[in-house]
Amino acid sequence: MAKNEAKADSARRRMVIESIVEGRKMEAYAEHRTKEMNTCWMCETICYRKTPGQKIGEKWICIDCLRQMKESLDTLDEWEEELAMQKDARSQLDGDLGH
Numbered sequence: 001m002a003k004n005e006a007k008a009d010s011a012r013r014r015m016v017i018e019s020i021v022e023g024r025k026m027e028a029y030a031e032h033r034t035k036e037m038n039t040c041w042m043c044e045t046i047c048y049r050k051t052p053g054q055k056i057g058e059k060w061i062c063i064d065c066l067r068q069m070k071e072s073l074d075t076l077d078e079w080e081e082e083l084a085m086q087k088d089a090r091s092q093l094d095g096d097l098g099h
């Protein structure tokens with residue numbers, strides 16, 4: 001591909017990306033105005049249609065954050081073990097220093 005063609009191609013691609021971004025902004029704005037919109041308590045994404053959310057207690061949490069939370073919960077046991085180990089190590093160290 002000639003240099004100029006490549007340049008024109010990347011300019012065209014940028015224009016396409018820009019128009020997509022603009023479109024998304026408009027959509028976000030439209031979603032913002034709807035009464036049904038809820039803002040994710042954790043990441044402030046608007047929970048509505050494209051990004052569904054769930055109300056947990058008084059807070060809305062989007063599906064992305066829920067997935068992340070689930071992942072964290074799935075590894076919670078490992079995490080707690082690790083924390084317990086750290087605590088043990090720390091108290092052992094403190095004990096050693098105390099002697």
Ligand SMILES: [Zn+2]
Binds near residue numbers: 040043044062063065
């Ligand atoms: Zn979220």
